[in-house]
Amino acid sequence: MKPIISNIDLHTHSNASDGALSPEQLVERAHSRSIETLALTDHDSILGVKAAQHKAIELGIKLITGSELSTLWNGYQIHIVGLYLNTHSSELDTFILAQKERRTARAIAIGERLERQGFKNAYERCKAQAGEGANITRGNYARFIFSEGKASSIDDAFNSYLKKGKCAYVKSTWPEIGAAVEAILKADGVPVLAHPRRYLMTNTKLRSLLAEFKDCGGQAMEVASCMQRPCDRSYLAELAERFGLQGSMGSDFHQATPWLDLGLSLVMPENVAPVWECARARDFFAKI
Ligand code: AMP
Ligand code: MN
Ligand code: MN
Ligand code: MN
Numbered sequence: 021m022k023p024i025i026s027n028i029d030l031h032t033h034s035n036a037s038d039g040a041l042s043p044e045q046l047v048e049r050a051h052s053r054s055i056e057t058l059a060l061t062d063h064d065s066i067l068g069v070k071a072a073q074h075k076a077i078e079l080g081i082k083l084i085t086g087s088e089l090s091t092l093w094n095g096y097q098i099h100i101v102g103l104y105l106n107t108h109s110s111e112l113d114t115f116i117l118a119q120k121e122r123r124t125a126r127a128i129a130i131g132e133r134l135e136r137q138g139f140k141n142a143y144e145r146c147k148a149q150a151g152e153g154a155n156i157t158r159g160n161y162a163r164f165i166f167s168e169g170k171a172s173s174i175d176d177a178f179n180s181y182l183k184k185g186k187c188a189y190v191k192s193t194w195p196e197i198g199a200a201v202e203a204i205l206k207a208d209g210v211p212v213l214a215h216p217r218r219y220l221m222t223n224t225k226l227r228s229l230l231a232e233f234k235d236c237g238g239q240a241m242e243v244a245s246c247m248q249r250p251c252d253r254s255y256l257a258e259l260a261e262r263f264g265l266q267g268s269m270g271s272d273f274h275q276a277t278p279w280l281d282l283g284l285s286l287v288m289p290e291n292v293a294p295v296w297e298c299a300r301a302r303d304f305f306a307k308i
Contacts, residue, residue: 026286028296030059030084031101031214031242031270035151036068037088038159040275043068046282047075047083053282057296059084059270061101064119065155069107082305088214089200090119090192093229096221098197099214100233101242102204103268103295104304109207115199120155126190127156133188134161134181139168158182159274198236205237210300212268213241216259217252230263240295244269244288246280257289267292 033039034046041049043060046068050058058081060072069085076083085105091098105112131143139145146164150156162177171177181188204211213233216226230241243256244267260267269286276282288294295301 024285024287025053025055025281025283026269027054027056027283028058028269029055029271029273029283029286030057030086030103030212030268030296031061031088031245032058032273032282033062033088033159034060034068034072035154036060036065037062037155038150038157038163038274040163043072044075046273047072047079047081049276050282051079051081055081055283057082057084058282059086059101059103061086061088061103061270063088063155063157064090064116064123066105066107066112066116067153067155084301084304086209087116089115089203090194091197091200092192092194093197093232094225096219096229097192097194098219098229100197100200100204100238101212101214101268101270102200102207102209103212103240104300105204105207105209107207109203111206112203112209115195115203119194122193123155123157126192127161129190130158130161130182130188133190134165137181137187139165139170161188197233197238201233201237208300210240210266210295210298211238212295213238213265215242215245215272216256217245217248223255227259230259230265234263234265238265239298240266240268242270243267243292244286246271246284246286248285253287254289257292260292266295266298268295 034043086103134142150160162174165177201211
């Protein structure tokens with residue numbers, strides 16, 4: 021069967037956080053896969069957006085300024101994607117700066133734990149591998165551990181070192197979801213709840229998260245993602261309708277694999293209002 025490749029992908033990472041490609045390479049890959057609308061959504065960063073925008077204009081791709089902000093809700097690490105961000109917002113800048121400080125402190129603490137496991141200068145070397153200015157996530161550490169030959173895969177690095185309960189796990193101190201939603205709204209962005217099925221919570225908890233997200237100004241949720249069971253996609257579509265949220269879709273691309281790539285398997289169910297057709301989307305592209 022021929023794989024479905026959508027021409028829209030609204031959740032991707034570059035090496036401004038834990039993606040493998042530079043912003044330019046990411047846009048080039050999107051172009052080679054006939055993607056027409058792409059959002060760059062690095063973790064707590066908009067550093068890659070400028071370079072991506074240049075390349076996107078050159079190749080005729082509609083590039084959406086985005087970021088994936090880390091938050092905490094009832095002990096769960098919840099990711100809120102902001103789309104159509106105004107990159108000249110002092111409120112967003114302040115939020116992102118505070119996140120960078122939290123990320124640096126956590127990355128140093130993770131590095132210290134890895135040192136105890138025999139990884140010399142772990143933080144410095146992981147940072148050098150990630151590149152200038154990158155926000156260090158556990159994804160970067162997973163790649164570092166793998167490249168040191170201490171894990172058989174990225175997944176194995178998480179399971180052996182980085183996930184909750186493992187030796188290099190460090191608790192996060194992210195802000196509440198409301199603070200991230202507010203920073204996105206202040207930057208004229210659209211707040212999107214990222215990958216709602218990845219939090220391993222009950223449906224009752226997920227509905228209460230959606231109610232609170234909507235209540236504090238959330239406008240959309242990811243409905244279609246890569247490697248998703250059809251029953252999960254249709255359930256998320258039903259929730260989007262029920263909570264009056266628009267639908268987004270994205271691969272959460274970090275690096276290409278046979279099972280996850282830009283645009284792969286992204287189809288929006290018909291009962292959902294696509295976020296890329298909202299008024300803010302039209303306004304955003306009218307100004308570029
Ligand atoms: P952080 O925000 O620093 O906790 O890192 C979160 C990032 O780590 C996610 O965005 C993913 O890129 C990556 N990640 C988390 N869990 C896994 C996993 N089990 N396997 C591979 N990557 C993961
Ligand atoms: Mn990531
Ligand atoms: Mn995420
Ligand atoms: Mn992501």
